[in-house]
Amino acid sequence: MKIHLIFVGKTVFPEMEAGIQRYLDRLRHYASVEVHVVKPEKIGKRADEESVKVTEGQRILKLPAPQDVLIAWDERGRQMDSPSFAALLGRIQESARDLWMVVGGPLGLSEEVRQKANHILALSKMTLPHDLARLVVAEQLYRAFTILRGEPYHK
Template identity: 80%
Template sequence: MKIHLIFVGKTVFPEMEDGIQRYLDRLQHYAPVQVHVVKPEKMGKKMDADRVKEKEGQKILHLPRPQDTLIAWDERGRQMTSGEFADLLSRMQLSSWDLWMAVGGPLGLSDEVRRKANHILSLSKMTLPHDLARLVIVEQLYRAFTILRGEPYHK
């Protein structure tokens, strides 16, 4: 299984990017990981918030194949413990398809992305800055693999 992370826009804070890269490097030990950065849309007179999310959503949904698994990270999604997330990841490893995870831009994900996602998960009921959400997601992926392998990181 290959893991694909879809981020809308670049990571703004260099210190967050350093942390994200640290966990991406660690994840390579468990599974190939690829980051896809979708160019964000700009709001203006011709582009309201819904249209921005729709256009970004189209870019996101263009990436995975129909048989791949898509997880949408959204504050309205299901919250899980690290162990539950590891169990979900374990079940996904049984398929030969790729796993895609989408994190929206400042306005979030479109309704279409949420409808087409196989799972909608939430990191918190609180709204997190996108850079921080990215860091938490890659850390939780790493943590999930260490849980599945019985490695001491999770302790």
């Protein structure tokens, strides 16, 4: 299984980018990982928020193949603890399909992305800065693989 992370826009804070890369480097011990950065739409005073999300969503949905698994990280999604998330990844890994995970832009994800997603998960009920959400996703992926392998990181 190859893991693809889709981020809308670049990571702003260098400290967060360093943390993301640290966990992705650790994760590569267990799986092939690729990061895709989708160009964000400009959000101005006159921007229609829905059209911004639709345009970004179209860019996102060009990437995964129909047979791939898509997880959308969205504050309205289902919350899981780390062992449950690891179990979900284990089931996806058994299907031998590529896994795509998307963290949306400042306005979130389009309804089309949410509908096409196989799973919609939430990191928290709180709204998180996008850089922090990316870091948490990278860390939770690494944690999930250590759980699946019975390694002590999670303890």
